[in-house]
Amino acid sequence: MFHLEVNQLHKSYGETKVFAEIEFGISKGELVTLLGPSGCGKSTLLRALAGLTPVDSGQIRVAGEDITRLAPQKRGIGMVFQSYALFPNMTVWDNVAFGLKMKPQPGRELSASVREALALVELEGFERRYPTELSGGQRQRVALARALVVRPRILLLDEPLSALDARIRRSLRQQIREIQQNLQLTTIFVTHDQEEALTMSDRVFLMNQGKIVQSGRPDQIYTQPASEFVVGFIGNYNLLGPEQGKSLFGAQFSSKLALRPEAITLLPAGGQSTDPCLPGVIHQQQLLGNVIRYQVACEAGLLTVDVLNRSASDLLPVGTAVTLAVARDQLCEVA
Numbered sequence: 001m002f003h004l005e006v007n008q009l010h011k012s013y014g015e016t017k018v019f020a021e022i023e024f025g026i027s028k029g030e031l032v033t034l035l036g037p038s039g040c041g042k043s044t045l046l047r048a049l050a051g052l053t054p055v056d057s058g059q060i061r062v063a064g065e066d067i068t069r070l071a072p073q074k075r076g077i078g079m080v081f082q083s084y085a086l087f088p089n090m091t092v093w094d095n096v097a098f099g100l101k102m103k104p105q106p107g108r109e110l111s112a113s114v115r116e117a118l119a120l121v122e123l124e125g126f127e128r129r130y131p132t133e134l135s136g137g138q139r140q141r142v143a144l145a146r147a148l149v150v151r152p153r154i155l156l157l158d159e160p161l162s163a164l165d166a167r168i169r170r171s172l173r174q175q176i177r178e179i180q181q182n183l184q185l186t187t188i189f190v191t192h193d194q195e196e197a198l199t200m201s202d203r204v205f206l207m208n209q210g211k212i213v214q215s216g217r218p219d220q221i222y223t224q225p226a227s228e229f230v231v232g233f234i235g236n237y238n239l240l241g242p243e244q245g246k247s248l249f250g251a252q253f254s255s256k257l258a259l260r261p262e263a264i265t266l267l268p269a270g271g272q273s274t275d276p277c278l279p280g281v282i283h284q285q286q287l288l289g290n291v292i293r294y295q296v297a298c299e300a301g302l303l304t305v306d307v308l309n310r311s312a313s314d315l316l317p318v319g320t321a322v323t324l325a326v327a328r329d330q331l332c333e334v335a
Contacts, residue, residue, distance in 0.1 A: 001064065003028035003186050004049075004154055009058030011041075011048060018044045019210035022058070029184035031177070035197040036207035037233065042190045045207075046156050049188065050079045062153055073102070078152030082159040084139045086131045092118070092142050093127040099150045117149035120179055137168040144176065148183075155180070155187040161196065173200055194234055198222060206230060223260070227335050231258045236293070236304055238264075239334075244300040248326055249276055255333045261306040263330035266294065266322050273325035282320045292316075298324055 002025030009022040019041035026032050034042040047053040049060060051072035060068045067075045086095050097114045118124055121141040131139055140160055147155060157176070161169045177200050180187045191197055197204050198218040205215045214226045222234055231237045237260055242253040267273065280298035292315060294305045303324065307314065316322070 002026055003030075003063060004188075005059075005061040006049070007059045007061075009045070009048065009060070010056045011044060011053065012056055017210055019207075021211060024205060024212065024215065026186060026188070028186050029181075030202045031180050031187045031189060031200060032203045032205060033189045033191060033197040033201040034205050034207060035191060035194065035233075037192060040207040041210040042207050043158055046079075046158050046188060046190050049154070050077050050156055051075050052079075076153035077156060078147030078150060078154070079156040079158065080140070080143045080147050080160045082162055084131070084143045086139060086142060086146075088131050091128050091130055092123065092134070095131070095142055096145045096149050099146060113149050117145040120148060121145045121175070135168075136164050137172055140164065140172060141175075144179075148179070148185075153186065155185050157187065157189045159190050159192070162191070162193075169196075176200070206233065208233075223330075224332060225258055225334055228256060231334055236261050236306070238303050240300065245331075247300045248278065249328060249331075253333065255335065258332040258334050259303075259326065260330060261293065261304040263327040264303060264305045265325040265327070266296075266305050266307050266316075267325055269321035269323055271323040271325070273323075275325040275327050277323050277325050280322050280324050282316050282318050282322060285315065285318060287315065296322060296324060 004026040006022055006024050010020050011018045022045060034045065036042050044053055048055050051070060055068065059066060062076065087098065090098070093114060096117055097110060100110050100113060118127065121144050123138065123141055123145065126134070126138065134142065161172055164172065173196055189200060201218050203215060204218055204221045205212045206221060207213065208229050214221060214230050225231045225234060225237070228239065231239050237258045240257040240259060242255070245251070245253040245257045265273065269279065278298050278300065280296040282294055283297045283302060284295035286293040287309065290309050292307045292309045294307065294316070296303050296305050305324065
């Protein structure tokens, strides 16, 4: 039995449908990411699970209990918001302790719980500081500690890293994942950042226009896109028409084809491979740190090719003649 079960959940505002026919199950200790573009309904769905937004119809069950109409404070669900939502007039200690003070709990137990939560997010020694005296990353860790201290049955994270710079985001998402795994805490993470979704999740639910359009392990979502929308949202796929596929592989195709940029090998002009080859010319180049991304003009059109950046001499100038070797087994037909 799933720890969290959602059945046929619907939500509309007047004539505007936010999400519909939402149905899924999440196992205890699993981290699932709701991924999708802005406005697809993922944050509203998260708020519905927390009880902050009422649904029109459907059912939400946690550990077999129907919580669809329960008040937020009775659901046993913790939530971390993008905006931190800390009380500016309270210290770190009081912010974290706030949820516990709503429950009858001896002072000694409360203090131990707060210390434990602050230790989890590595904020020992910050107890007497106020939010204005903290960095953005530290504030978000206080918000996380406040959600963890009440020992929720489920943790909801609504784009908690989007306001942080790239270095802090990478560090904090790793810390969140380690805490989640150590506590075996069932967690739903909302983001529009595919890198976060692919690196943090046990499973990804990709949403578009109020529906879950594909779900699965991160590697499945990335390598086996189910539709043209998924192709356009995940990675930097080359999307080819049937005629382009024919020029590449000499075969007939009835649907569009998706080809990952790293599934194409860049060889010197005249190079050979056991994979299908065709000549091309470097049209554009982008240095992305550890990857060089090329746009290569060839018979099949303009193809994106990613090459590992091993040294400065690897960078090929625009106009360089090359050969493209395309991995046939990496080709994916999409609806």
